Amino acid sequence: MDFNLSDSQKMLQNMVKEIALKEVAPRAAEVDRTGSFPLENVKVLAKYNLLGVPFPVEYGGAGADMVSYAITIEELAQVCASTAFICAVHAVPAFCLQLSGSEEQKRRYLTQLANGSKLxxxxxxxxxxxxxxxxxxxxxxxxxxxxxxxxxxxxxxxxxxxxxxxxxxxxxxxxxxxxxxxxxxxxxxxxxxxxxxxxxxxxxxxxxxxxxxxxxxxxxxxxxxxxxxGLRIALAALDRARIGGAALGVGIAQAALNAAKDYAKKRVQFGQPIANLQAIQFMIADMATRVEAARLLTYRAARLADEGKRFTREAAMAKLYASEVAMKVTVDAVQIHGGYGLSKDWPVERYMRDAKAVAIIEGTSEIQRLVIARSELA
Structure with a gap:
């Protein structure tokens, strides 16, 4: 298996990262504080066709693949998990139409979803x-x-x-x-x-x-x-949705890891940055390893989907592991921040709260375990 992103996937990743930092991140804390729907962020996603990344160009989409979809959700989640989640869930009804809709339904409804004119x-x-x-x-x-x-x-x-x-x-x-x-x-x-x-x-x-x-x-x-x-249609769409849920967890975890590393390098105790302390170094090492493993599981499921192979088991594994990694990594990030980790003036407590939700959305961790177990024991 090739673990490298293609040139087009790298270009998309860089583009989404730039858009997220410039146009989505500035509203993230306020969106969380007020619990308000980030309509302006959704308009940004539509403007750049990020609501239609994995859908065919003929139906208004960007014509990219499921790996690109995962990359998009991950990059958005690093700055605003709420916006990333809205984007991910928006794709689920579109998946229903793409996989099971009539040609007329695709022309009328999928096109509007994929081009971002409708949510x-x-x-x-x-x-x-x-x-x-x-x-x-x-x-x-x-x-x-x-x-x-x-x-x-x-x-x-x-x-x-x-x-x-x-x-x-x-x-x-x-x-x-x-x-x-x-x-x-x-x-x-x-x-x-x-x-x-x-x-x-x-x-x-x-x-x-x-x-x-x-x-x-x-x-x-x-x-x-x-x-x-209906149930078959729902389950087929949810397989793809779980790739989005996994990417959401990876993005949140990566944001927490980045914040923890930055803080550890700047926070001085006992006459040196706490990043020099082995206790902190070991935490960072474990966090980084978990994030990378979750990302690879997510990309693996997405790639199987792109190849037209069965990926129900792999999507469940990715969703399960990424959501639990997000929880563990964000809790550790709060711990590394100490008292500041509890303050709403710092983003890590938001990451931790967002991470808890990932273990519930698109099927709880317990449901993912059932899906995996049934596959293993079949």
Whole structure:
């Protein structure tokens, strides 16, 4: 396996890094402090086509690959994890359309998502259907030329701000998981509304809230694939989403490592920089090793996706390991900063709070372990 990035991937990495530092980073602390949705940052992403990195040019995307997608999320996460998360989740409904949508749906909806003119959301989670996605209660009934949707979703990223929602609902409860279907619902349609937005520990700038469907009527043409294919569509998109989640963890961890190294070189105790102390050196060495291992797992999963090979297991491994590395590395970064690590005037406490969220989003660490174990024991 070639561990080197291609010239185009390196160019993208440098471009995203520059954009992130100049146009995203200045708002990061305020976004976290206020918990406000970073609309200006999203506009920046759209301006540079960073919302459509892994999607074909013919559908408005940048025509890059999944490795490039991971690079983009990682670089954004190093300066503002909330913005990176919004970007990553925006891609999930687009993945649903890319993999399972009709040509008409791709032309109409995927193009708008990929070119950044519309923001997307993936509406699967419900109050009683989190990790157990097959337990969703939202229903969709075909009445003439329309589906009528009723139910509620929660913790939906980009809720209220997204323009295009891929919503999962049961079209036949007697079939259980095989009765779940996927639908396109546009903001503004009658019967679609939004409830409470969560006030969260981490990733505070991402809007995670309720999506409410009350006799929400949509054209029958908004069904993605066929009835009963919803769970398959969701799981295929989530495999790719986990690469984004892993990259998010890598970016947060790298930011914490960078901050810890900078502080250790400048902080003087006992007449010398604490970077000269073996206790700190060993912590930095372990942090760096973990970050690099998480990055390689993430790139490995992304490359398998690019090669058209099965990568469910590898994506789960990357998401699991990167999220746990992010937590460990950020906690160590806070420790190296000492008392300053607890201060909101320094970014490492934000990194630590954001890292905790990564172990929950796009499937908890426990779900990733189940996915990996089932693959290993099959």
């Amino acid at each position: 997307g959301a993936f509406a699967l989670t419900e109050p009683n259907a989190g990790s157990d996605a097959a337990a969703i209660q939202t229903e969709a009934k075909l009445e003439g030329d329309e589906y009528v949707l009723n139910g509620s979703k929660c913790f939906i990223t980009n809720a209220g701000y997204a323009d295009i929602y891929v919503v999962f609902a049961s079209t036949d409860k007697s079939k259980g998981a095989r009765g779940i279907s996927a639908f396109i619902v546009e903001r503004g349609v009658k019967g679609l509304s939004f409830g409470r937005i969560e006030d969260k520990l981490g990733l505070r700038g991402s809007a995670n809230g309720e999506v409410l469907l009350r006799d929400c009527r949509i054209p029958k043409e908004n069904l993605i694939g066929r009835e009963g294919e």
